Amino acid sequence: MRIRSVRSLPVAVAVAATVTGSLSWAPIASAQSPDPTPSSSASPAPRNEAETETGGVAILKKDPAGDVLAGAAFTLVDSAGKEAGSGKTNAQGRLAFKDLAPGVYRLNEVSSGSTLHDTVDDEDVIVTPGTDTPLTIVDPFKPASVLLKTKDEKTGKLLAGSTVNIGSGDKTILTLTTGSDGTASGKLPIDSRTGSDFWVKQVKAPAGHEIYKPSKAFKAKPGDPVTVTVTNAKTATTAPPTEKPTHKPTDRPTTDKPGKDEGTATPSASASGTPATEETALSTAAPAPEGALAHTGAEATPWLIGGAGVLIAVGGGALIVARRRRTADSSDDGSAEN
DSSP states (O other): OHHHHHHHHHHHHHHHHHHHHHHHHHHHHHHHTTTHHHHHHHSHHHHHHHHHHOEEEEEEEEOTTSOBOOSOEEEEEOTTSOEEEEEEOOTTSEEEEEEEOSEEEEEEEEEOSOSSBOOOOOEEEEEOTTSEEEEEEEOOBOOEEEEEEEEETTTOOBOSSOEEEEEETTEEEEEEEOOTTSEEEEEEOOOSTTOEEEEEEEEEOOTTBOOOOSOEEEEEOTTOEEEEEEEEOBOGGGSHHHHHHHHHHHHSOOOSOGGGOGGGHHHHHHTOSOOOSHHHHHHHHSSOOTTOOTTTOTTHHHHHHHHHHHHHHHHHHHHHHHHHHHHHHHHHHHHHHO
């Protein structure tokens, strides 16, 4: 029994020594613990603060009619010019950018996702901590391209200097003036998927042409080209001078003999006998023949010539009678003297 106890003593002493050694190290470990403890407890704190300081942007995409648009692509760029996010709107027209540091961002619409809609200009977005900035974007319909042509009514030649107003309702939207090629072009805003109604009215005609007074109506659809043509007739003052001189001589030929002129047939019949005095000649010439032009005076010319002939004849007859009387008187005087 003693031998066993003696043999176990060194083991007990070793265990005691081991315990005594571990207790002597404890104060040293506890003294060093404050240093690592704050560092380990402080490390999670910045993570929580960073999570509360982030924000976001919530986009809702629509068109002028109020319909949501899916597939519109956007890119978000931070103040340093670095891309902070990108994506497309879903079936509800929504797109969200999350976990953004507060600041000012630039939103760029890359594509509207529709053949009928146009994109909007870039815009700035402010991100605030703890909230998602709501942003509703309305994509306009693509404008229609209008081409104006002005033509001559008869020849079809394109004319320069034609000015028209194009509008909708009671509002003028666009004013166009044709250039040297007789055309002009512009863009028209569209407010419906099915198109918009417009009117065109000419306010200035090309040189030498009459203005086209009526308004013409037409319809244009998003993104489609449309051509509007205005025709102008030449002014009326250019045609008559060439027609009147050729028309009058053929209808009213001039003649020196009153009896041969169809327009003076009635007066010549009424004056079948030879006029004896100037008064007779004027009275027969006074009535205007039917169908004659009163302002020309061509009808009276033959009668004036005839009246002059009558006066000459009367004067000649009177002169002959006077000479015969003188001859008779002289002969009587001679016989008396004998």
